[in-house]
Every structure is written in structure tokens, then in C-alpha cells.
Amino acid sequence: MSIQIPGAKRSFLHPSSRSFVQQALxxxxxxxxxxxxxxxxxPMVPVxxxxxxxxxxxxxxxYGWRLGSLTVLAWLGEAMMGLPVLAGTSTGLAPFVGPTAGYLIAxxxxxxxxxxxxxxxxDGRRPVSAFLLHLAANVLCLALGWAWLxxxxxxxxxxxxxxxxxxxxAILKSALAAAALVAIRGRTAK
Known part of the structure; x- marks a missing residue:
């Protein structure tokens, strides 16, 4: 079983074309x-x-939007169950109702x-658009985090x-993401 996205280009790792077990991995x-x-x-306070x-x-x-979303939701679920997977020492439901909740929602x-x-x-074929996409995602995170906080x-x-x-x-991480995607695109194109 795999998650197919009709009419969409494949994400870098092509996870949607893999088996259910591979996707779970x-x-x-x-x-x-x-x-x-x-x-x-x-470390900074409060975030x-x-x-x-x-x-x-x-x-x-x-991963693409479907498997990527499932992965992030699973990670947040791990945090809710008390696993120490988030920044800092907070576990359980506390981070989801405290000052960082807006960022987690984002x-x-x-x-x-x-x-x-x-x-x-x-993607990595157009580094500027990849940078702007990652920056826009970071801005979304900051906006939702700000609204909650x-x-x-x-x-x-x-x-x-x-x-x-x-x-x-956010700017530096977006540039790093764009550079990483260019490098990955270069390696997978060979």
C-alpha cells in the first residue's frame, strides 16, 4: 500500500511510490x-x-506533503505522550497549551x-524559489507563534x-534548506 498523489510531481525521496513498510520507516x-x-x-525564554x-x-x-504531514503529526503525538522529542524539557500536553503552542500548531x-x-x-532546480518557500514557511511559523504568544x-x-x-x-535556515535541496537534487540527478 502506498499514498499516491495524482498529477503531482514526486518529492525528492519519492516515498509515495514505496511500500507501506518503507513509508512507515x-x-x-x-x-x-x-x-x-x-x-x-x-536556550532562550520563552521560546x-x-x-x-x-x-x-x-x-x-x-517526503512530500502527505507523508511529511503524517511524520510531523506522529512526532507531535510522541510529544503529547510524554516522549522528550521537543526542545527543552517540557513533555506531555504542557507545550501544547503554554507559550510555544502557536509554533507547534504551525x-x-x-x-x-x-x-x-x-x-x-x-525545489532544488530553482534555488531562489526553494529559499522563498522555506522562508514563507518560517514566516508562517513565526506569525502563528506570535499570535498565540x-x-x-x-x-x-x-x-x-x-x-x-x-x-x-529563519533566513539562515531557509538558505541552508535551499542549499541542501540544490545539493540533494545534484546528487539524485546523477
Whole structure:
């Protein structure tokens, strides 16, 4: 059994053309990558800078929107069950109702957006469009994170603590994602 996307270009790793078992292994591998990326962090309060958003957008580009979304939802499910897969030490439901909830809500939307648009051609063949796609996904994350955090600490404080420190990181991670996709595209084209 496999998940087919009629009329769509394939994602980088072509997971939709693989068996159910192979797709399940992709999901497990993706959740492990997300957990490791979450632990690569610069501690800040109330939201740390991590490589989570880089991993989320790359999974969307590499897996496609369906399997990528399933992977991110599985990872968030692991977090809800208490596994230490998110940044920091919070586990269980606390991160989903605390200051970081808006960012967590954004992750499935980010992966779906990047996956779908990568399948439509915004990939390593066009580095600028890949960069802009990943940057747009990061902006979506920051916007939803800001909106949630603004409800907790106020709009200005949310901007200062939850958006401004992350803008340069979002740009750098988007550039890194575009460069990685160009490299992957080059290797898979050979």
C-alpha cells in the first residue's frame, strides 16, 4: 500500500511510490530527525532557537506533503505522550497549551505547505524559489507563534521575545534548506 498523489510531481525521496513498510520507516526516521533537531538549541525564554523548523521544512520537501504531514503529526503525538522529542524539557500536553503552542500548531501547516509546493516544482532546480518557500514557511511559523504568544504575554512582548530574535535564524535556515535541496537534487540527478 502506498499514498499516491495524482498529477503531482514526486518529492525528492519519492516515498509515495514505496511500500507501506518503507513509508512507515520514513515516518520513524523523520520523527527521530525532528527529535534530534529539537535538541540542537540556543536556550532562550520563552521560546528557544532550534533546528526544528529546518527539519520540518526539509521533511516537507523530501517526503512530500502527505507523508511529511503524517511524520510531523506522529512526532507531535510522541510529544503529547510524554516522549522528550521537543526542545527543552517540557513533555506531555504542557507545550501544547503554554507559550510555544502557536509554533507547534504551525509545524503541520509548514510541512504541508512546503511539501505541496515542492511537489509543484519549488525545489532544488530553482534555488531562489526553494529559499522563498522555506522562508514563507518560517514566516508562517513565526506569525502563528506570535499570535498565540501575544495572547499569553501581549503583542509587543510576543514580538520582542517570540519573533524578532528568530528572524535572522529563519533566513539562515531557509538558505541552508535551499542549499541542501540544490545539493540533494545534484546528487539524485546523477
Amino acid at each position: 520514513f515516518v520513524v526516521a523523520g520523527t527521530l530527525v525532528l527529535a534530534v533537531a529539537s535538541k540542537i538549541a540556543v 528557544p532557537i532550534t533546528m526544528q523548523t529546518f527539519a520540518v521544512t526539509m521533511i516537507g520537501a523530501l 509545524f503541520p501547516l509548514m510541512v504541508a505547505m512546503v511539501g505541496l509546493l515542492t511537489e509543484k516544482g519549488a 501575544a495572547g499569553v504575554v501581549g503583542a509587543q512582548a510576543a514580538w520582542i521575545a517570540g519573533v524578532a530574535p528568530f528572524v535572522i535564524g
